[in-house]
Amino acid sequence: MPLQKLKFKPGIVKEITTLSGEGGWFDGDKIRFRFGFPQKIGGWTALTYTSFLGVARSLWNWVTLNNYNLLGIGTNLKFYVESGGIYNDITPIRSTTAAGDITFAANTVTPSSIITVTDTAHGCVTNDFVTFYDVDVSGLGGNITQAVLQQEYQVTVVDNNSYTISAREVSNVASPGNPVLSNASDTGDGGANVYGEYQINTGLDIYTIGVGWGAGPWNAGASTDPWAHGWGTSFDWAVGYGLQLRLWSQINYGQDLLFSPRNGPLFIWEVGNGAAPLFSTRGTLVQAVDIPSQIGQIAVSDATRIVIAFGASEYGAYGTADFDPMLIRWSAQEDYLDWTPSATNQAGSYRLSRGSSIISSLQTRQEILVWTDAALYSMQYLGPPYVYGFNILSDSISIASPNVMVSATGTTFWMGLDKFYVYSGRVETLPCPVRQYVFENMNKDQAFQFFAGSNEGFSEIWWFYCSSNSTVIDRYVIFNYQENAWYYGELGRTAWLDSSIRSYPIAATTGNLIVYHETSVDDGTTDPPSPISSYIQSSDFDIGEGDSYGFVWRIIPDVTFDGSTTPSPGKPQVSFVLRPRKNPGSSYAVAAEKDIDAVQSYETTHLYNVQEFTQLVYTRARGRQLALKVQSNTLGTQWKLGVPAIDIRKDGRN
Numbered sequence: 001m002p003l004q005k006l007k008f009k010p011g012i013v014k015e016i017t018t019l020s021g022e023g024g025w026f027d028g029d030k031i032r033f034r035f036g037f038p039q040k041i042g043g044w045t046a047l048t049y050t051s052f053l054g055v056a057r058s059l060w061n062w063v064t065l066n067n068y069n070l071l072g073i074g075t076n077l078k079f080y081v082e083s084g085g086i087y088n089d090i091t092p093i094r095s096t097t098a099a100g101d102i103t104f105a106a107n108t109v110t111p112s113s114i115i116t117v118t119d120t121a122h123g124c125v126t127n128d129f130v131t132f133y134d135v136d137v138s139g140l141g142g143n144i145t146q147a148v149l150q151q152e153y154q155v156t157v158v159d160n161n162s163y164t165i166s167a168r169e170v171s172n173v174a175s176p177g178n179p180v181l182s183n184a185s186d187t188g189d190g191g192a193n194v195y196g197e198y199q200i201n202t203g204l205d206i207y208t209i210g211v212g213w214g215a216g217p218w219n220a221g222a223s224t225d226p227w228a229h230g231w232g233t234s235f236d237w238a239v240g241y242g243l244q245l246r247l248w249s250q251i252n253y254g255q256d257l258l259f260s261p262r263n264g265p266l267f268i269w270e271v272g273n274g275a276a277p278l279f280s281t282r283g284t285l286v287q288a289v290d291i292p293s294q295i296g297q298i299a300v301s302d303a304t305r306i307v308i309a310f311g312a313s314e315y316g317a318y319g320t321a322d323f324d325p326m327l328i329r330w331s332a333q334e335d336y337l338d339w340t341p342s343a344t345n346q347a348g349s350y351r352l353s354r355g356s357s358i359i360s361s362l363q364t365r366q367e368i369l370v371w372t373d374a375a376l377y378s379m380q381y382l383g384p385p386y387v388y389g390f391n392i393l394s395d396s397i398s399i400a401s402p403n404v405m406v407s408a409t410g411t412t413f414w415m416g417l418d419k420f421y422v423y424s425g426r427v428e429t430l431p432c433p434v435r436q437y438v439f440e441n442m443n444k445d446q447a448f449q450f451f452a453g454s455n456e457g458f459s460e461i462w463w464f465y466c467s468s469n470s471t472v473i474d475r476y477v478i479f480n481y482q483e484n485a486w487y488y489g490e491l492g493r494t495a496w497l498d499s500s501i502r503s504y505p506i507a508a509t510t511g512n513l514i515v516y517h518e519t520s521v522d523d524g525t526t527d528p529p530s531p532i533s534s535y536i537q538s539s540d541f542d543i544g545e546g547d548s549y550g551f552v553w554r555i556i557p558d559v560t561f562d563g564s565t566t567p568s569p570g571k572p573q574v575s576f577v578l579r580p581r582k583n584p585g586s587s588y589a590v591a592a593e594k595d596i597d598a599v600q601s602y603e604t605t606h607l608y609n610v611q612e613f614t615q616l617v618y619t620r621a622r623g624r625q626l627a628l629k630v631q632s633n634t635l636g637t638q639w640k641l642g643v644p645a646i647d648i649r650k651d652g653r654n
Contacts, residue, residue, distance in 0.1 A: 003556070003645040006628055008538050010036045011485030014437040019584045019625060021539035026627070029489040030534035032458060033480055039640035040534040040632060041489075042518035046525055047506075048085040049513070053077045053174055055205040056508035057403070057451070058248035059497040064255040064271050068278065069501060072257055073508070074248030076205045077127060079259060079283060081269065082514065087174075088279035092267050094200045095123065099134065102196050103189040104149065106140050106167075106182035113167045113179035115144065116158070119196065126157045129173065129199040130165075136191025142183040143167075149190060203246025203261060206471050207448050245448050247402060249297045253336060258307065259283065260298045262402070263323065266291065266309075268336070288337040290315050294323040296358055297402060299368070303381055306346065307331040310370060311358045315340075315349075325357035326372065328379070330388070346387045352377060354395050360402040364412060369423070371399045371414075376427060394427035400444075403451035406461055408481065413461045415450065420479070430479070434486050438477050441468045449473055453496030455505050457518060459483070464493050472510055489534075521565055521638040535631035536641070537577075540584065543626050543648055551651040552578060552621040557610045558642030559630070566636035573611045574632040574639050578646075580623025622651055 009024045010033040018026050031038050054075030061071050071082040080087040097119060105116045117130075124130070131152040139145040144167055152173050153165040169177030250259035257269040267283040296311020312329040314321040332338035332345035341347045352358065355372030361379075362369045368379040375395040382389045398416040399405070405414035411424040418439050420430040432438070443466040450465045450473070459482035464473045477488040492510035499506055504516040513525055522529035543550030557576060564572035608617045630641055 003647055004543075005643050005645045006538070006541075007643045010038075010483050011433065011480075012487045012536075013433040013539070015433050015435065017584065018540040018627065022541045024539050025487075026537055026539040028487055028534075028536035030491070030532055031487060031489070031536045032460065032478065033483045033485045033487065034458070034640075036483065037641055038536045038630075040521070040532065040638055043520035043522045043529070043532055044507070044515040044517045044524050045519040045529075046527075047082070047514040047516065049527055050085075050087065051174070051512040052080055052087045052514075053512070054202070054246075055510075055512070056495045056514075057246065057449070058250055058259075059495045059506055059508060059514075060250045060252070060257070061497060061499040061501050061506065062252040062255070062257070063501060068271070070257075071502075071506065071514070072250045072259065073495075073514070074246075074250060074259065074261075075512075076203045076246035077129075078199075079248070079267075081257070081279065083278070090269050090279065090282045091129070091199045092283040092285060094198045096197050097195045099193045099195050102132065102194050104140060104144070104194075105189065106142075106144050106186035108182060108184050108186055111181035111183060113181055115149075115165050115167050115182075116162060117155070117165060118162045120161045122161065122163065122198070123201075124155050124157050124163055124198065125201050126155065126163075127202045128155050128157075129153070129202070130155055130196045132190070132194060132196050134191070134193040134195060136188065136194070138188065140182070140186035140188040140190065142185030142187075143180050144182055144186045148180050149194075200261075200264075203244055205246070207245040207446050209445060247448065249295075249299070251298065251300050253300055253305075253307070257283075258286075258298055258300065258336065260295045262296060263294055263311070265293050266295055266298060266336075286336065287318050288339065289318075290339040291318065291331075291337070292329055292339070293319045293321065296325060297361055299361055299363060301330075301368070301381065302363060304346070305334045306387075307336045308361075308368070310361045312349075324351065326352045326355065328352065328358070328370070328388075346384060348387050350388060350390055352390065354392060359399050360405060362405050362407060362412065364407050365410060369393075369405070369412060371405070373399070376423070393423065397421060397427060400465075401448045401450045404463060406452040406454045408454045408456065408459075408461060411481070413452070413479065413481075415452065415463050415465075417444070417447075432479070432486055434477060434488055438465070438488065442466065443468050443470060446471055449494075451494075451496060453505065453507075454498045455517070456498055456500075457505075462496065464491070464496070474510075521563060521636060529635070531633050531635045531637070533631070533633040535629060537579070537629040538627050540581070540625040540627050543580070543624060547624075549622055549624060549651040550626075550648040552580070552619050552626065552646050552648055554647045555608070555617045555619050556645045556647075557614055557617060558644045559610060560640050560642070561612050561638060562640070563638040564636055565638075566634065570634070570636070571611050572632075572637040572639065573609050573634060574630055574637070576608045576610050576617065576644070577629035577631065578608075578619060578621040579627040579629060580621045581625055582623055584625065619646075 012025045013021045030041050032041050054077030056073050056075045058074035073080040079091045103118045135146045135149045137146050155163040157163045167180040171177035247262040255271045260266045266286040269283040292309045292312035294313045295309040299308045308330045311325045312327050313323045329349040332347045355374035359371045370377040376393045378391045400415045422430040446466040453462045461479045464476045467475050493507045495508040497506045561572040566572045
């Protein structure tokens with residue numbers, strides 16, 4: 001038989017059987033397609049090996065007038081601005097107590113690091129942060145000293161009037177010191193002047209059914225149990241939005257940063273003139289007449305410098321108006337403090353009609369797209385007196401969560417509840433040959449964690465999601481709009497930003513690190529880096545005509561290792577795996593016949609290492625169909641597959 005070239009169509013197809021997909025690819029992980037051929041994806045490098053607190057679900061990159069290149073990072077516990085590899089905590093302060101409102105009580109009988117703190121109506125939820133000041137110089141009089149107490153602590157709520165902290169050596173919350181145990185002398189209460197600063201309530205890192213969005217009917221009314229509130233229930237923002245999965249929206253307003261937790265208030269971090277110390281101030285609450293005290297998502301119009309709230313509390317005194325999840329409100333032009341409509345400004349509002357809640361919004365070139373849970377709207381600037389006009393682009397569509405949409409090359413893509421959509425002037429279903437694989441193995445209870453991001457350098461749209469047995473993001477699926485190809489894999493990320501300001505896509509990992517993608521060929525979340533395991537496997541194809549057995553006795557590989565950084569004396573390499581089988585219904589192993597007793601297992605018998613200058617590999621694989629798998633798991637290896645060829649001998653019908 002002549003050599004049989006193995007050239008496959010780009011993209012992975014899972015919607016059909018492996019044999020009916022002959023000529024294509026069936027499975028893979030951490031690969032991509034370029035010019036029709038598969039290659040290993042690029043690796044990533046940690047910005048710094050210092051981790052931040054909480055799970056990051058929002059990233060925003062901007063540059064100040066003094067050329068500070070800043071990265072806003074919103075987590076479920078904190079809000080940071082990163083500069084020069086340092087995470088600067090700008091989490092706003094919720095409240096400051098009066099002197100003497102706080103007292104401490106240590107266990108004087110049994111040594112313990114647990115200190116009970118009493119503060120009437122403290123307003124905390126478990127995991128909130130507090131910093132104590134002006135503790136009496138003697139502290140509690142024993143091991144629990146002034147220095148021990150005058151630190152930032154994370155709390156565990158006991159009831160509305162008390163909580164506990166765990167005393168530790170002088171350090172910081174991100175890198176805590178050893179516990180400090182009380183003794184019999186720790187009988188004081190901290191002193192009459194002690195006071196505390198409470199940071200805004202923390203949020204959840206995992207979506208919890210029964211609280212927040214989807215919990216009970218809309219505006220179900222108040223409850224004595226704060227955890228029983230449904231979405232839209234009117235209650236103090238300082239406690240209510242801390243009971244939901246913490247999602248942030250953030251955007252720069254000039255060189256300052258506006259940011260808001262979903263269904264929470266608006267904050268601003270002002271850079272000022274950029275003089276040192278740049279990070280000496282925290283974010284502050286924005287309060288003004290008629291400004292929404294609860295916001296679903298915040299945006300700033302690029303064309304008009306109008307601040308827009310998608311989902312907002314009604315007009316009224318701050319903190320008293322009901323939240324309306326279908327209401328869009330916007331500020332006056334060039335003034336984020338003026339939200340009162342008048343004949344001399346452009347402030348205003350509009351309530352959408354289709355659906356029960358605004359899920360998300362996205363600015364595109366000529367319009368702002370607004371998704372409710374039932375429709376997609378176009379929001380376009382008209383100027384006075386109407387300011388904005390609204391048109392329904394499509395109804396009876398779905399969207400998985402607030403962060404699953406992204407625009408690229410003038411086209412918008414997003415993930416629905418059971419399929420993908422595309423909008424480029426009209427809304428259409430995006431054909432997806434891995435749709436069933438993705439949506440039938442997905443934990444939709446955690447859909448609000450899902451998010452999308454673009455990788456413009458490779459013409460890719462990435463969606464990250466939780467697999468069916470996971471409550472954290474562990475998978476991704478990619479659409480390459482240039483190749484019109486889909487592929488997928490396993491990877492833990494919690495946020496993504498394709499920022500041209502920093503040259504590489506930025507992502508937050510499930511290990512609470514910031515990484516730059518496409519900067520290496522290895523996994524840089526470890527020090528030293530670890531190899532990235534990648535593979536791609538073809539659909540089955542007939543060996544010869546498929547009526548008789550074929551015996552594959554040699555393979556001519558076609559693979560390049562350009563860009564590899566394998567440390568000497570090692571060499572970059574991949575493994576070619578031949579997976580024969582008798583018929584489509586049989587397993588990938590063919591029982592040997594005559595004088596051979598062993599089963600021909602592809603894992604043992606048919607794995608062949610290929611290096612840079614390998615010209616020919618002798619093989620022993622027998623079957624009617626065959627699948628080709630190319631894989632690598634070595635440090636510094638980057639590979640791209642071409643068109644390998646196999647040499648086959650006819651080997652009978654039995």
